[in-house]
Amino acid sequence: MKVALLPPKEKDRLVVLDNYQILDTLPEQNFDDLTLLASYICKTPIALITLVDQIRQWFKSKVGLDIVETSREIAFCSHAILQDDIFIVADALKDERFHDNPLVIEAPHIRFYAGAPLKTLSGHNLGTICVIDREPRELDSNQIVMLQAIARQVVNNLELRLQMKSQIQARKQLEISEEKLKDTNRQLELAIEKAEEMTQKTERASQAKSDFLSNMGHEIRTPMNGVIGCAQLLSTTNLDSEQQDYVETIQTSGNLLLSLIGDILDYSKIEAGKVDLERVDFDLIQLLEDILFQHALSANKKNIELIYIADLEPSLSFLQGDPYRLKQILNNLINNAIKFTDSGEILVKINCLSETTKGVILRFSIQDTGIGIPVEHLDSLFKKFSQVDASTTRKYGGTGLGLSICKQLAEMMGGEVGVKSIEGKGSEFWFTVRMLKQKSYSPNSQQPILKDKELEGKHVLIVDDSANNRSMLIKQFNTWGVRADEAADGITALQKIHQSYQTRDPFHIIYIDMQMPGMDGLTLGRKIKKDSGQDFSDICLILMTPISTTNTEEDKESDWKQQKKDFAAYLFKPIRHSKLLESLYCAKKTKLGKSIADTNDVHSNTKQSTKETFPPPVSGPIAASARILLVEDDKTNQQVAVKILEKWNLRVDVVSDGALALKSLSTIPYDLVLMDVLMPKMNGYEATQHIRNSKFQTINHQVPIIAMTANAIKGDRQKCLDAGMNDYISKPISVHHLKEILEKWLPVNSVSDSSDSDSANNVSSNVLESLPDVMFNVNTMIFNPLSMLERIQGDYEIANQIIDIFIKDAPVRFKELENYVLSDDIRNAEVVAHAIKGAAASVSGEEVRVLGSELEEIASRGDLNLLKKKINGLQVAINKLQHEIEKWRKIKAWSKK
Secondary structure: OOOOOOOHHHHHHHHHHHHOOOOOOOHHHHHHHHHHHHHHHOOOEEEEEEOOOOOEEEEOOOEOOOOOOOOOOOOHHHHHHHOOEEEEEEOOHHHOOOOOOOHHHHHOOOOEEEEEEEEEOOOEEEEEEEEEEOOOOOOOOHHHHHHHHHHHHHHHHHHHHHHHHHHHHHHHHHHHHHOOOOOOOHHHHHHHHHHHHHHHHHHHHHHHHHHHHHHHHHHHHHHHHHHHHHHHHOOOOOOOHHHHHHHHHHHHHHHHHHHHHHHHHHHHHHOOOOOOOOEEEEEHHHHHHHHHHHHHHHHHOEEEEEEEEEEOOOOHHEEEHHHHHHHHHHHHHHHHHHOOOOOOOEEEEEOOOOOOOOEEEEEEEEEOOOOOOOOOHHOOOOOOOOOOHHHHHHOOOOOOOOOHHHHHHHOOOOEEEEEEEEEOOOEEEEEEEEEEEOOOHHHHHOOOOOOHHHHHOOOEEEEEOOOOHHHHHHHHHHHHHOOEEEEOOOOHHHHHHHHHHHOOOOEEEEEEEEOOOOOOOHHHHHHHHHOOOOOOOEEEEEEEEEHHHHHHHHHHOOHHHHHHHOOOEEEOOOOOOOHHHHHHHHHHHOOOOOOOOEOOOOOOOOOOOOOOOOOOOOOOOOOOOOOOEEEEEHHHHHHHHHHHHHOOOOOEEOOOHHHHHHHHHHOOOEEEEEOOOOOOOOHHHHHHHHOOOOOOOOOOOOOEEEEEOOOOOOHHEEEEHHHOOEEEEOOOOOOHHHHHHHHHHHHOOOOOOOOOOOOOOOOHHHHHHHHHHHHHOOOOOOHHHHHHHHHOOOOOHHHHHHHHHHHHHHHHHHHHHHHHOOOOOHHHHHHHHHHHHHHHHHOHHHHHHHHHHHHHHHHHHHHHHHHHHHHHHHHHHHHHHHHHHHHHOOHHHHHHO
């Protein structure tokens, strides 16, 4: 066994360690969370935060180990603190330094060790964040990066802890000063100023922690989304049953980890008071329908019916508030309902508790037929980290934070939460929120309205074993003036059909549920169409089917195809009101002998498509020939924006910094400015302040200015608005989001698109046909062509051009960055790193984007030495990205474009 040498300046190091006053203290949640995160990320049974003093290594936090300290002579961390970078021992038994170490040959039997040193601001390594396994292994590059990031956060927590301790001491001193020096106002004022200064330091430390949590969440989610996405694509290939199980395990584990991380980060933000509610207009019914549709597949796998009933006046669907946070609550509760329900149905109900001229109080209820909850556990459900029992945690997963987050979000929106449950029969979770009404409400333009008067008074029969679903459909049909009757099963339906003919009031349309006990929907359809006792040929049948039913292997069988011919159209469940209305029009067209349009959730029986497509080309109320000034210094981002804007017949002028923008705005009356925020010479914030200044020589001081930035953090958005900008769009630019922004701020007029919808749909179809080759011939962690094409709506021409510019411009940008770093120009280095990050995001070069973001953050801190160490990694990543792009371009699907 080899004993580690003492670090240089060991005495100074021990003094610094002692100053933190951390040794032999009680466990603290902040450190325990980071240790747990390290264990999760590196997938090791043991993780430790260690501090090395004169004779021992002591564990501030630990996972998977019972002891609290070991001798310094045998500690692996004694070697790790001698390093500037992470210290890894792949197999201790094969390493001459450790093969006879007591920690290796005896408990805990260490075989693998990786420790990232805890380097303080003064440059001393106090200890490590380390992960340990009893089997030899390696860490991948992402795990190494994450472990180093966690080490930095441990040091941040040490600094925060020290500052908070100093603040407490300062406040105590203030109290003493107030008692002793009541007659000396000046001294009291000085003491207050000192206390305020300490408070500001603490707030800055808290902000740093909040920013770290946000960035850490993004950095973890990025590789996890790559893993999950590749697993999803892999599952569509030819796999045997064992391989398919492995892929499903990857997807399940990845989604669980994302959920765990999301819950922890969300809760931390709420606890720190960093969550602010938005106030935007939204459509409540559309929001709810979108949520239910997202959960439809997982519910259908368990044979669960998803239904909603909105007992609201039409105007109360159009509200003002925070739809994202409302969606977060509903998603959590609906997901829990599906998780704890094996069969039956889940009903989401909305009703209005009270209403004023300005706002409403709404009550949401999520009822399931699941396992229920014991009465003795109901009171603890909404407490943080709470689960009914440990076995539930193991079987169903989760952090126990979801309901706590729901409670706090509901309370932030002026409401409350509650639960009713009967064990073994089901549960009802409910919450209330206060919402404002939209200031301008136009029911004719926003609500699905029956415009075809011929359909009013038509007789409709709904056949469904779910009483709640029948009730919802009947209510909606009555709203449109369509007469609706109901039947709970096939036999009752046949009886009512015969009676309707006898009374000379036949049904014109029959909606039949696919999945019913006894007689299913297909059987009932066949009986209606082939009943020899009566001619029912005039009746139009529409099948209500779960979203995945028509995409099963059975769809290929001839008898299934034959049975489908009995139906005019298919309506996917859960049913959207707009699609229900479209099904009425389909029924009318079928009866007239015309072809049925294939409209998303409503499908004809002669045209079935399982392919998804990119959104069609943008064509909406954007002012034709409006003149736009694009202020952007990166050529790749310039090309993306210009090509999109030109497709909408908009005139675009491009300048590369704020000073040139001011010059252009002094001579040309632009309709709108797209302004990058971080540029050389003059940034977007400064340029905006000059434009808004009435003393400055610009033609229009009130021209709409839209901020463009790759920093998609809420604080950055507020900073843009405070500078005088009108709105905010994050990079990489999405066609959909850009269109929404332009429609909001430009004068309204129709725009002629340069490409028709048919050609665009062909592009989309061709793109998707090539996706298996696209995704499996490139490393999507380095270059993700699908992500890029989705943003530009499958336009290969634009993709080709922006890639060409990036490949040409990236080496030039890197050389600029390198020169700025070598000349110690930290400000311009930050600007160029920001530009590289944004350009990489535009081509979906994820690894380059992440490294560019890291270099930008290091430059913003002024850490020139670390910047010099990290810059070479960016050069390697750019080369890898160019290589992956060239591989993709050789694919046959690409060469055809």
